[in-house]
Amino acid sequence: MAPSVHPSSSPLFTSKADEKYANVKWDELGFALVPTDYMYVAKCKQGERFSKGEIVPYGDISISPCAGILNYGQGLFEGLKAYRTEDGRITLFRPDQNAIRMQTGADRLCMTPPSPELFVEAVKQTVLANNKWVMVSLIPSRFLPFWFYVPPPGKGALYIRPLLIGTGAVLGIASAPEYTFLIYTSPVGNYHKASSGLNLKVDHNHRRAHFGGTGGVKSCTNYSPVVKSLIEAKSSGFSDVLFLDAATGKNIEEVSTCNIFILKGNIVSTPPTSGTILPGITRKSISELARDIGYQVQERDVSVDELLEAEEVFCTGTAMVVKAVETVTFHDKKIKYKTGEKALSTKLHLILTNIQMGVVEDKKGWIVEIDHFIGTDSFPDEIEGKSI
Amino acid sequence: MAPSVHPSSSPLFTSKADEKYANVKWDELGFALVPTDYMYVAKCKQGERFSKGEIVPYGDISISPCAGILNYGQGLFEGLKAYRTEDGRITLFRPDQNAIRMQTGADRLCMTPPSPELFVEAVKQTVLANNKWVMVSLIPSRFLPFWFYVPPPGKGALYIRPLLIGTGAVLGIASAPEYTFLIYTSPVGNYHKASSGLNLKVDHNHRRAHFGGTGGVKSCTNYSPVVKSLIEAKSSGFSDVLFLDAATGKNIEEVSTCNIFILKGNIVSTPPTSGTILPGITRKSISELARDIGYQVQERDVSVDELLEAEEVFCTGTAMVVKAVETVTFHDKKIKYKTGEKALSTKLHLILTNIQMGVVEDKKGWIVEIDHFIGTDSFPDEIEGKSI
Incomplete structure (x- = not known):
């Protein structure tokens, strides 16, 4: 029936x-x-x-x-x-x-x-x-x-x-x-409601995951612990929170619900999935698409210093697909990044959603x-x- | 009705x-x-x-x-x-x-x-x-x-x-x-079923908590992540797992469901409640009772080296009250500690349970x-x- x-x-x-x-x-x-x-x-x-x-x-x-x-x-x-x-x-x-x-x-x-x-x-x-x-x-x-x-x-x-x-x-x-x-x-x-790009705050008080924990899997235990950071950041007008690694506090790891990438020159970098980063499916797909259009993609530790010197920053996740980061605030420093039509993030978003929506042929078997x-x-x- | x-x-x-x-x-x-x-x-x-x-x-x-x-x-x-x-x-x-x-x-x-x-x-x-x-x-x-x-x-x-x-x-x-x-x-x-004392294994692959996480509160998120360690340890004949700190891996933190103390001479030491340790109520009570009977109690970082050189080790928690640790295994090293009638842990267990059971007068208002x-x-x- x-x-x-x-x-x-x-x-x-x-x-x-x-x-x-x-x-x-x-x-x-x-x-x-x-x-x-x-x-x-x-x-x-x-x-x-x-x-x-x-x-x-x-x-x-x-x-x-x-x-x-x-x-x-x-x-x-x-x-x-x-x-x-x-x-x-x-x-x-x-x-x-x-x-x-x-x-x-x-x-x-x-x-x-x-x-x-x-x-x-x-x-x-x-x-x-x-x-x-x-x-x-x-x-x-x-x-x-x-x-x-x-x-x-x-x-x-x-x-x-x-x-x-x-x-x-x-x-x-x-x-x-x-x-x-x-x-x-x-x-x-x-x-996210932000139409242009995300405004992220680097969290100095909380960490998301640690070596030997569950940061590398989609465990419910990774999420309630970040709500406090998120509420604090949103109450100050930020879109979301960027967490640093628990071991050194020097490298960027992940935003509350998405992975992060930085672009400098021809190199796209994103933290490696070595146990504290969620292996995002959009992250993996975007890495492949970026390579397809001629970028070098490096999965490696990305320091805060590199983040601050990047040309572009963007986030990936199932919920948001690809979203440009407009600003990152680290202590009192607010860095502005390239967004808009000419940004790589916009290009990658279009390529991926075109595949997802069937506008272009899916040659990947995705x-x-x-x-x-x-x-x-x-x-x-x-x-x-x-x-x- | x-x-x-x-x-x-x-x-x-x-x-x-x-x-x-x-x-x-x-x-x-x-x-x-x-x-x-x-x-x-x-x-x-x-x-x-x-x-x-x-x-x-x-x-x-x-x-x-x-x-x-x-x-x-x-x-x-x-x-x-x-x-x-x-x-x-x-x-x-x-x-x-x-x-x-x-x-x-x-x-x-x-x-x-x-x-x-x-x-x-x-x-x-x-x-x-x-x-x-x-x-x-x-x-x-x-x-x-x-x-x-x-x-x-x-x-x-x-x-x-x-x-x-x-x-x-x-x-x-x-x-x-x-x-x-x-x-x-x-x-x-x-x-725990062990009648004499616990046999703990120091876990080198997993950590329980990190700075800026939820290790200091009784969040459900602290517990499912330790099940794997616990199962592995029990399958090798251990009673429970002792976790090290996520930041350095050099200090002892907590057993899967209880706090830990070491005794050397007249000094009882236990890791401090600075965010990664559960502030146990039995832990707090036992610290007070140990002071009452003349021991110095120090809440401070306790290194693995100190653990290995301790005379006695014991755990505290609501479920177990006070339980002696008989052995700790660190890599291939197995250390044996004092247990039994003359151990401090036995004395403290008796003092506390006598208060809890109403055998002796409760002068603490507990x-x-x-x-x-x-x-x-x-x-x-x-x-x-x-x-x-």
């Missing part, structure tokens, strides 16, 4: 009596949760294997107060986006990379991860469920209305949030006896199209018999 | 047809969850104040998949114990210190904490609810049967686990818009008795009308 359509009551959707689908006001979207209709949930005992989960209506989950995630932070997340291409197809960008990163993280946090195949399949199912794709599978996608859930090209995306969390009860410090793999989605616009006929062999099985 | 009694079906309880209360097999208890009957739950919007929560039947909670705790590890926990004294009273050990530590942690993680008064009151209510105290409030406590939920003196305790977690939905990295303060309990025995008449002004209001 195909899922029926329930227009959301969120204020970010408008509804007319004669409209069958919700209309997302993409121009007004930021990066906040707009609940969609379905989520994916799978459970697995420690040491066993995840098998196929279920697409269920989006909503609260039930969890033990003694769960590993609630008591000891045993959790990983991923973030990726579904895009609508110019010709109406719905695509994902390198979801296999997210799947692999979740496996690496699960090894670090001693969790049982879903297989990469199951991960990608689950992501596809979740996107399909939230796009009513199955409903219109017989209509060529180019005839779909523009205000369909996955946004029109160039305006936001459907953000996908896979979680792997320890949901089994555990009182002494140990691996949880049960894990939940869950995926929910939300239409999103820009992560784009995974969600075939709406996937539903005929796996998706309906999952929802058959459910009243969704 | 007073709560009725539901004997647990846990295998750690036995039941006889003629016994009204459950009988905990205290000798077989380790440090694993044995669910009790009730928990405390209070909710609060960000920036508002927690008001009185509710005592509800222990069970799973309902939470948004987008909650701060599930995605970004925005959570703190506490741990304390309820003891049965020799004369049948039920007491808590310095619960105000847990309350204050939760406030400090909440400030670090940008959460809204319960007031210390509410915290202590909620802990008392939770213990009362799980001891059927209200049921027998007219019976002098010295007539209570020995196998009542709070264990007989000297055999385990009722462990109390307060949690403060970000339960509001938050997609971009930020403070959650809603917090939940929850308390559950579990009868527990010894944290013991908080749970007055079973507390129920007459606040507890019954909370459960009135509920079918528990």
Whole structure:
């Protein structure tokens, strides 16, 4: 049975009596949760294997107060986006990379991860469920209305949030006896409101990660500790915080939710993924694209001194793709960098989003199209018999 | 209406047809969850104040998949114990210190904490609810049967686990818009099975905390990252892991769930609480007790070299109270320390547990008795009308 359509009551959707689908006001979207209709949930005992989960209506989950995630932070997340291409197809960008990163993280946090195949399949199912794709599978996608859930090209995306969390009860410090793999989605616009470029503040009081910690995996434990820095910086008018390395305090590491690059001459440099830096998928892709257009890309320690002398600075991440840094403030020093149409960051942003949106051909094999006929062999099985 | 009694079906309880209360097999208890009957739950919007929560039947909670705790590890926990004294009273050990530590942690993680008064009151209510105290409030406590939920003196305790977690939905990295303060309990025995002393392994690959991180507060984010070390160490026959400082790797910091002390001559030394060490309540109490009996106590950086030359080493924590370290393994070097009846750790353990159990008079003002008449002004209001 195909899922029926329930227009959301969120204020970010408008509804007319004669409209069958919700209309997302993409121009007004930021990066906040707009609940969609379905989520994916799978459970697995420690040491066993995840098998196929279920697409269920989006909503609260039930969890033990003694769960590993609630008591000891045993959790990983991923973030990726579904895009609508110019010709109406719905695509994902390198979801296999997210799947692999979740496996690496699960090894670090001693969790049982879903297989990469199951991960990608689950992501596809979740996107399909939230796009009513199955409903219109017989209509060529180019005839779909523009205000369909996955946004029109160039305006936001459907953000996908896979979680792997320890949901089994555990009182002494140990691996949880049960894990939940869950995926929910939300239409999103820009992560940062700044239209020109980011204004970063170098944080001298807090560090994000240390050698032998979890900075190199997408553990939930890396994020709540940076909220204080972020709030302090934003209250002083900054867009975000740039963290230095914990060992020496001399090298730049990462912004709260994105990787950082500097440009000097023909050389693009970014800190290495040696355990304290998140191995960003956008970071990796942008490095490759920069090389393609003739830049040298160096992954190595980048000192604050080099940052201050750079011509350009930019950040990369799934949420923001590529974003120019307009200024960096280090103590009382405020450095301004090149931004705008002629900046490398603008060029790289365009190249990458053109691939993601299907404007140019993907010669890298990065784009995974969600075939709406996937539903005929796996998706309906999952929802058959459910009243969704 | 007073709560009725539901004997647990846990295998750690036995039941006889003629016994009204459950009988905990205290000798077989380790440090694993044995669910009790009730928990405390209070909710609060960000920036508002927690008001009185509710005592509800222990069970799973309902939470948004987008909650701060599930995605970004925005959570703190506490741990304390309820003891049965020799004369049948039920007491808590310095619960105000847990309350204050939760406030400090909440400030670090940008959460809204319960007031210390509410915290202590909620802990008392939770213990009362799980001891059927209200049921027998007219019976002098010295007539209570020995196998009542709070264990007989000297055999385990009722462990109390307060949690403060970000339960509001938050997609971009930020403070959650809603917090939940929850308390559950579990009868527990010894944290470590080792009867003589701990065998610690110094970890050379992982670090627990760094300057500017969250090592100084009881954040959930400090714990899942140490599970890997712990599993590796236990698989090699060690009891636990000793972490070195992230900055230099030369000083000792903390064991996975407890503080560490060394003794040389008349001087007891322990690493300082300068941001990377958890300010343990047992640590603080033991420092004071050691001074009382004539030792010099120094809170300062303690190098690995000093550790290797110490006469005695011991750990402190709520779960284990005071536990002697029998050996420390550093690379291929295995050092043996004094343990047993004549060890300082044994003496300090006895002094502290005698205070906690009410064997000796508490001249410090550390013991908080749970007055079973507390129920007459606040507890019954909370459960009135509920079918528990």
